[in-house]
Amino acid sequence: DVKVTQSSRYLVKRTGEKVFLECVQDMDHENMFWYRQDPGLGLRLIYFSYDVKMKEKGDIPEGYSVSREKKERFSLILESASTNQTSMYLCASSRFQGFTEAFFGQGTRLTVV
Amino acid sequence: KNEVEQSPQNLTAQEGEFITINCSYSVGISALHWLQQHPGGGIVSLFMLSSGKKKHGRLIATINIQEKHSSLHITASHPRDSAVYICAVRSANTGNQFYFGTGTSLTVIP
Numbered sequence: 001d002v003k004v005t006q007s008s009r010y011l012v013k014r015t016g017e018k019v020f021l022e023c024v025q026d027m028d029h030e031n032m033f034w035y036r037q038d039p040g041l042g043l044r045l046i047y048f049s050y051d052v053k054m055k056e057k058g059d060i061p062e063g064y065s066v067s068r069e070k071k072e073r074f075s076l077i078l079e080s081a082s083t084n085q086t087s088m089y090l091c092a093s094s095r096f097q098g099f100t101e102a103f104f105g106q107g108t109r110l111t112v113v
Numbered sequence: 114k115n116e117v118e119q120s121p122q123n124l125t126a127q128e129g130e131f132i133t134i135n136c137s138y139s140v141g142i143s144a145l146h147w148l149q150q151h152p153g154g155g156i157v158s159l160f161m162l163s164s165g166k167k168k169h170g171r172l173i174a175t176i177n178i179q180e181k182h183s184s185l186h187i188t189a190s191h192p193r194d195s196a197v198y199i200c201a202v203r204s205a206n207t208g209n210q211f212y213f214g215t216g217t218s219l220t221v222i223p
Contacts, residue, residue: 033211104157106156107156
């Protein structure tokens with residue numbers, strides 16, 4: 001019954017590495033989102049996408065990029081990982097409009113050493 | 114400025130107690146979600162509300178659209194309810210984005 005799947009629960013990467021976080025949804029949703037969660041700051045929007053190949057910057061896009069080549073998949077890319085990107089990353093998806101449910105992935109805890 | 118405010122930030126309760134977590138928001142919304150995050154990080158969506166009240170087992174969520182307020186209640190609390198509870202609202206005005214509260218950390222003591 002899993003609806004939003006993030007590729008990894010835990011990741012450890014080295015400073016300077018290129019990191020890919022993958023998110024797949026099976027509900028044909030138009031909207032997909034990437035958030036990061038930090039203590040005391042809650043969840044903050046990094047990027048979102050409302051259609052294939054479309055993306056919009058969120059509140060904290062610096063140091064990140066995204067890719068949405070297929071409707072079901074939304075990838076978050078850390079071009080050169082840094083220690084301040086150690087965080088919990090959460091993917092979500094929803095229909096474009098209306099009173100519809102949103103679904104959340106289980107999160108990926110990324111540690112950059 | 115936080116669009117979503119939760120209270121309390123931390124809550125400790127004895128097993129069996131009735132628990133209430135509150136969420137107030139300042140933006141127009143199309144829906145409000147209550148999320149549960151257990152130690153280890155996995156996040157589960159508990160409820161989506163656009164009006165009224167929903168119940169699932171020992172969990173009850175209510176929303177008052179006019180007052181821009183929602184509550185999450187846990188009846189007969191149990192140590193396995195220990196988690197962080199997060200309120201998230203889906204904005205009606207900004208391209209379907211979500212705003213999140215910073216969470217309420219609940220510990221239920223046996």
